Amino acid sequence: MFDYDNMGDLFIENIKKLFFPEEWINLDLKFSKSEIFAMLFLDKRKEITMTELVEYINSPMSTATGIVDRLVKSRYVQRDRSEKDRRIVILRLTEDGTKLVKSLKGMISEYINMIVDDLTEEEKQFMMGIILKVVHNLQKKLDTAIPNTQDNNEIKKIIIE
Amino acid sequence: MFDYDNMGDLFIENIKKLFFPEEWINLDLKFSKSEIFAMLFLDKRKEITMTELVEYINSPMSTATGIVDRLVKSRYVQRDRSEKDRRIVILRLTEDGTKLVKSLKGMISEYINMIVDDLTEEEKQFMMGIILKVVHNLQKKLDTAIPNTQDNNEIKKIIIE
DNA sequence: GCGAATACTACGTTTGCCGAAGTATTCGTT
DNA sequence: AACGAATACTTCGGCAAACGTAGTATTCGC
Structure with a gap:
């Protein structure tokens, strides 16, 4: 941790x-x-x-x-x-x-x-891989953790009489 | 490039x-x-x-x-x-x-x-290394590119008569 | 055909940043 | 000791970006 x-x-x-x-x-x-x-x-x-x-x-x-x-x-x-x-x-x-x-x-x-x-070709490759991995996982976590901030498209139909 | x-x-x-x-x-x-x-x-x-x-x-x-x-x-x-x-x-x-x-x-x-x-221990290590390298080099470049924004502590003594 | 929904704009307020001028205190020189 | 310059801030006013609310125009759905 x-x-x-x-x-x-x-x-x-x-x-x-x-x-x-x-x-x-x-x-x-x-x-x-x-x-x-x-x-x-x-x-x-x-x-x-x-x-x-x-x-x-x-x-x-x-x-x-x-x-x-x-x-x-x-x-x-x-x-x-x-x-x-x-x-x-x-x-x-x-x-x-x-x-x-x-x-x-x-x-x-x-x-x-x-x-x-300033990075070697190997380092660039590695970095790109890590970034992609991180972004992918982060996106997944954010979507599941706080879905309300992501898409707040609950449909609320309020009927007023 | x-x-x-x-x-x-x-x-x-x-x-x-x-x-x-x-x-x-x-x-x-x-x-x-x-x-x-x-x-x-x-x-x-x-x-x-x-x-x-x-x-x-x-x-x-x-x-x-x-x-x-x-x-x-x-x-x-x-x-x-x-x-x-x-x-x-x-x-x-x-x-x-x-x-x-x-x-x-x-x-x-x-x-x-x-x-x-989500990264392995090896990847973490690698990433930290790359970040440090990048930050260090970036700092160096920014300092030489625009030194005036970094430290503007030229001492100017102006004598007014 | 008409009320609700959609796709925006207009307006007024708030927030944060910042330059210029102002205040208080200390330093340095004579 | 005295006073002008330097330092360490604050105050004030202005500006730009973000945004909530209300309003407008158009289309959808029944």
């Missing part, structure tokens, strides 16, 4: 920086974490709805609206209504947005390389 | 949660990341000054004041003036604070265990 006093301090000290990415991710322009994740997601999916975005970044609708507002205002994202269902908003990257994500990805690669390229 | 399209998506997806710790730390009461780090630091050192706190969490004084204000208001931290130098503020955990950190550490241990305890 893991005990905080043994390794916890060391662990925390070492990953502390990770919890304040804004300090070392010094992007040229100002974007919040959520904005960056939103754009990466958009780049991958090409077209998404607000609801999909909300699911991805795991935030309330009103927060997502704010994020998209900013991205639209700065001309990186386009916001259209669906023809089929006019309630639905369809988000797309603009050309500027696509360019930006491209350079963003470059930057992310650089960071990952900084992390990884 | 690392290329985003190969592994980047996978990587980002997997560490995404890490960038939003507030989502999974939010058990118990409400604390910001900085508040938690401050309390852990305080627990380790027992007594610290504001300046030491600022160095640790790497923020401006005014931010630290805010953090401590909140912790004092919620009765987890005590704020006294030093007898020897009455400019200096000495911070200590209250009894409640100590209790809280204890349970906090427990929680952190649990999280780390969740991550780690």
Whole structure:
């Protein structure tokens, strides 16, 4: 069993920086974490709805609206209504947005390389294996441990008379 | 060389949660990341000054004041003036604070265990080694890349006539 | 055809961060 | 001892992001 006093301090000290990415991710322009994740997601999916975005970044609708507002205002994202269902908003990257994500990805690669390229090929392989294993198991545990925070889609029908 | 399209998506997806710790730390009461780090630091050192706190969490004084204000208001931290130098503020955990950190550490241990305890002893060892190596090298690179953000303690004596 | 459900937006509040100015105390020099 | 500079903070005001609540528009289901 893991005990905080043994390794916890060391662990925390070492990953502390990770919890304040804004300090070392010094992007040229100002974007919040959520904005960056939103754009990466958009780049991958090409077209998404607000609801999909909300699911991805795991935030309330009103927060997502704010994020998209900013991205639209700065001309990186386009916001259209669906023809089929006019309630639905369809988000797309603009050309500027696509360019930006491209350079963003470059930057992310650089960071990952900084992390990884002091490792030997063997170590990289090993690490990737461990990460996958850890992520897989963690996901499984979180899903079973706190299903309510994960999906809170209990359907409650309340009849008012 | 690392290329985003190969592994980047996978990587980002997997560490995404890490960038939003507030989502999974939010058990118990409400604390910001900085508040938690401050309390852990305080627990380790027992007594610290504001300046030491600022160095640790790497923020401006005014931010630290805010953090401590909140912790004092919620009765987890005590704020006294030093007898020897009455400019200096000495911070200590209250009894409640100590209790809280204890349970906090427990929680952190649990999280780390969740991550780690599916790994074999060999894998744990290997992982710790890799983490240390990575952190060490990353630190070195960041220091040389942007030395100005790290230590801005050039002494400038300006004589005004 | 109409009430409920869905997919959002608008608005106002709160939270945390931070720069600039202010206060209190001590240090260093003469 | 005296006083200007340095140190160690706090106060204040402003800002950006997150978010709860209420509101709008559209579609679904019976």
